[in-house]
Amino acid sequence: MTSAAELPADVLALGVTGSTGGLGGMVARQLAELGSAQRLLVRDPARAPVLDGATPAVCSYEDSAAARQALDGVKVLFMVSASETQDRVQQHTAFVDAAAGAGVQHVVYTSLYGAAPDATFTLARDHYATEEHIRASGMDFTFLRDNFYLDFLPLLAGEDGVIRGPAGDGIFSGVAREDIARCAVAVLRDPAIHKGATYSLTGPEELTLAQAAGIITESTGRTITYQPETVEEAYASRASYGAPPWQVDAWVSTYTAIASGEMAGISPDVHGLTGEDPISLREFLSRPVL
Template identity: 65%
Template sequence: MSAAETGSPSLAVTGSTGWLGGLVARDLAARGVAQRMLVRDVSRAPDLPGSVAAQCSYRDVDAARAALEGVETLFMVSAAENEDRLAEHRAFVDAAAAAGVDHVVYVSFFGASPDATFTLARDHAATEEHLRASGMAWTFLRDNLYLEFMDHMVGDDGVIRGPAGDGRAAVVSHEDIARVAVTVLLDPSAHAGATYDLTGPEALTFAEMARTITDVTGRKVRFHDETLEEAYASRAVYGAPDWQVDAWVSTYTAVAAGELDGVSDDVERLTGRRPMSLREYLESAGSR
């Protein structure tokens, strides 16, 4: 059944109650683009002009397929981190294909690979592979680490801890990722089969990030390059499952391995605007 027959928009956006899906949904609404917001809890969906909300869970294949009927283009934000996330992704992709979705724009991760050091990047690689085999058109947005998360990595004692060595990460802002996503969603066929590396304008070491946070905020922050043993020990206090601790630690070891280094021009090339730097973000956040 087509979107015209269902009376529902043919563009679907997942995660509109979260940071990225929310930015994308609001931008689309401001442009007058009709959209179908796929959410777990319809009561929490934002009230946006030209938008309708549909209950949908990556885990519930029947509900997902029903919510996706008539959708032509799907913006798929990765599911919340959990041990079964890859299975959820595969089930949702299968539901989209069964519902007749034409094109999926998937939020992946920089350097996604089956043998990536960052454990969750392997799940993204497997999701990409499942999409390639689905018969649907696809576009992958491979985000680097989020620069908004950097100051949250600072402990109460002003120390960023992790086994990252002198490795660099080209941290990128939520807003820049969302602007690229909207650009792609406005003309998906022009981006079919494309993989975009979304980075900020510079690749920084954690020591450099710490100095930038100190310079801008006035809070004294430094980086401590942990050993692997120290990294696992310092995170044991949270009582998290092994897969989660492995993901936390491997974020840093992936940086140490150089797998998050490298600045791409994809953000500026696609949106016409230079991506935001960590310093610019901190300065703008401080002025709000």
């Protein structure tokens, strides 16, 4: 395990979590391309990306002692939300406390669009609870509230090419993970001017799932359709997976959040942070996989 004493001084200022995953990996690579030194906080150092100016340090969100050691000297922290688990808020809370104890000054946290204590999407409530704990920690913060990822839309379809869920004719304003990464890098490069800010990150368009299915069909050649379900049908159709109740609630409320209008609205924040328009679903599907 790498200790803070073994790291060059210029690596200590910026810590990045999630670098072995999609979003965190994009952020780490972009920072390296810009010449920013960074500490990559990872569970397995063998999986850490090899990047110029990047040094891995081992910790997990739930291991407070290891996290505090890995964060020693870090002043600005990019915190990607943990994988979906029943105790995710507890993991986040432990990590935020470790960050505050280690002397981190500013946390940039990837939250969720519409995060609120009474949000329809159950996981948005978890993000709100994490935001509130960060606010209470005494550290400076910036929250990136991401709409649903465009990257995951094609994966909603089953093997038969049908997206099923109780979204009705509701609309959402999905955002490409690539745009979220660019926004995160913009904040991390100059965090002081984003102190206390909450950004809503959306794509450039509002779509129903039926419209999204049509665009995926046109762009990929795979026939994708949307079949509305009632809430009761949604729970019944997912019962065979054997998932725990909290997970099924999250799956179903992904769609009911769209139906309720809570994922609608187009924000100017991607352009405001990056100077570029966000990527549309059609543009995303035409791009090479990063």
